Amino acid sequence: MSSAAPRTTGHPPVGPDRLWSVEEHLEDILATVRPLEPIELNLLDAQGCVLVEDVTVPVPLPPFDNSSMDGYAVRVADVAGASEEFPAVLEVVGDVAAGQADPSPVGPGQAARIMTGAPLPPGAETVVPVEWTDGGLGEGPVSGMRARAQAPEGAEGQVRVYRPAEARAHVRAKGSDVKAGDRALAAGTVLGPPQIALLAAIGRGTVRVHPRPRVVVLSTGSELVQPDEELGGGQIYDSNSFALTAAARDAGAIAYRVGAVADDAETLRDTIEDQLVRADLMVTTGGVSVGAYDVVKEALAHVGDEDEPGGGVEFRKLAMQPGKPQGFGSVGPDHIPLLALPGNPVSSYVSFELFVRPAIRALMGLADVHRPTTRATLAADKPLTSPKGRRQFLRGGYADGAVTPVGGAGSHLVAALAHADALIVVPEETESVEPGAEVEVILLG
């Protein structure tokens, strides 16, 4: 598997009817979208985020020599040659529990009953596991200690040790995990559970990371009705705002779904302005094509001060199918990036995968912003056809090196999308792919 990194191509001359390649549009987005300003977050709030600084170990781990077993801390010479027949008999001078600050010393002929994680007392050189002793009961090897609460007398009297122990056996040495001054984690590390474990273990309660971006998802279209409401003539249910909100969360964002906005430029502009306060990225669907009611285009094409960098949204045609009409730019005084996706459900979903997901991951500071890709054998009854000059993304089911097309090319076929787990990529120059041929596949996993 390789990463779906863009193949760089030379930019064709600029012009109103210029057809952008998928890579050019993506490059433009990724050149604009920078990782969010780092903030200090509590460990568990930083899960899945990218560390922005090297983290150094302040105290060694473990911070002190401690026992890796429940047993007895002793001197090596006192148990040398011990056996079941000739046990070493030692005087138990007390318990060393985990968390105990200053355990009493262990002298010659003495043993301290020690618990896993408890500090090795002064004088003790090794630990014999309780299973190698009589546990102080005088009746042969035991399988464990009796609970202190039930049998306080276990911390005194005598213990018989049946086996010798080498120096520092069952002792975890101070600093054997990490030493003070070591680099625990490097800047750029993604914080999963084991990394959070390490940060907690070295005493870090907060860390500096790129936060998750807040993504506002907004669908447009006067034909849209919310699910569970009554469908009138000419109306359909709004599915894009749900799909893309879910997809944004899946990509790592904190996503806010704004229901469908009617095809009215002023309403749309007002809604976007209202939402800016909670947006690191705005995503709209619909209204970007060549119709007379394409409200996103109408409302946003000239928004923003064009003298300022990144102001305004540019609408383009891309050499892809589905997803030809796309908008990208920024809105508001803080130049919040905005991606305007087409409105057909499959077009908007494919556009999300190709452009919004990488943008979200770039905002998070992740190095790898792309879905994994692989090569697969086309398993189909008939050739796939694709329009020349357009890169086609067909829905497919991938398994064991083969990919099977699911549903047709229609950008309204949302049922097929729900049964696919991959996108089959048919390059611009290819008009037909024979069954059995090798194709590139983006794994949606």
Add this chain to the structure above:
Amino acid sequence: MSSAAPRTTGHPPVGPDRLWSVEEHLEDILATVRPLEPIELNLLDAQGCVLVEDVTVPVPLPPFDNSSMDGYAVRVADVAGASEEFPAVLEVVGDVAAGQADPSPVGPGQAARIMTGAPLPPGAETVVPVEWTDGGLGEGPVSGMRARAQAPEGAEGQVRVYRPAEARAHVRAKGSDVKAGDRALAAGTVLGPPQIALLAAIGRGTVRVHPRPRVVVLSTGSELVQPDEELGGGQIYDSNSFALTAAARDAGAIAYRVGAVADDAETLRDTIEDQLVRADLMVTTGGVSVGAYDVVKEALAHVGDEDEPGGGVEFRKLAMQPGKPQGFGSVGPDHIPLLALPGNPVSSYVSFELFVRPAIRALMGLADVHRPTTRATLAADKPLTSPKGRRQFLRGGYADGAVTPVGGAGSHLVAALAHADALIVVPEETESVEPGAEVEVILLG
């Protein structure tokens, strides 16, 4: 890759010192833990959950014939033979916008300007894209329509059509995506963004799913200090409660971290009792071994009415390393399942991966509860050694079919864990694995 399904083995005779295999312990857990009672959730709250019922399509999708392009709805005969030289000239009878309920009919010699998604008006048989027309401007082919708000006259006058169109070209037929009565999604489907898209598209605002389990994570040990606090003598930082809370979320749960509880049985019992109200699963770490202060064992071994099924927690020794001591059972009047893991950071994390993660996924009703596994070549300087009779799980880094051990076998080595992405499995009967040999690897993803 195959799934890490348990290999069934015959249970050995029961006894206090019986050594359980990894599979036996896991089988016991999975035989007890059932998917949570289904609840009706809003679509976006159901993301990642498992559908418990087949979902049937109530209305066809699309619900009506509609245009897939911005263009003109016309009769086929009226544009037959049209060319740039001899365009068909038609009377524009108005606009059909998306969401329009009852568009006016299109008669012979007429055209309705139609937007993508708008219903095909009565009488119209096909749609010609606007790019095949003069857009009503009389100046040759156009690249799009002018916005209705700027140019309302576009909905009247004449349009020249430069190309013929077949019947139902650029028309999405009613029901061409899914038909009423079709099964949209089957029970057992995991709801990702495309499935949520489909559910919204057919008008489902809520769905019946197994909810995410609420998991309470509790660490025990009087030696534990919370990160960012001052470390006293004999103390270490609590990392398990952070690591396992993060891991539980990663597995799909809603996880609550309860800080460390001191080694006192009554405090622990009270804390567990307090937490029961928000727990579908409880996870503790520490206090399960053979020491005199092993409070989890002390507090829970006899909790619950033993006459009731699943009451009480059983403590066991497992034939594995790390993670030998384990507890499993249930607590409280509702028999909330409880897994008591050992306290060493690596032991508790490995135990989580092997036992808690599958339990969480079983509570969610997921069919596939296991991490993916694969075979890999051991890349190491020297042989791996492993105690006979114990299945060993070593931390490793996996890449391109090879796995490299990271750090040693010590169960306190949390730094190594943070740099691993796989567990190397050394079977019970194997005491040594040579470099270059093939080993089983659990991918931690």
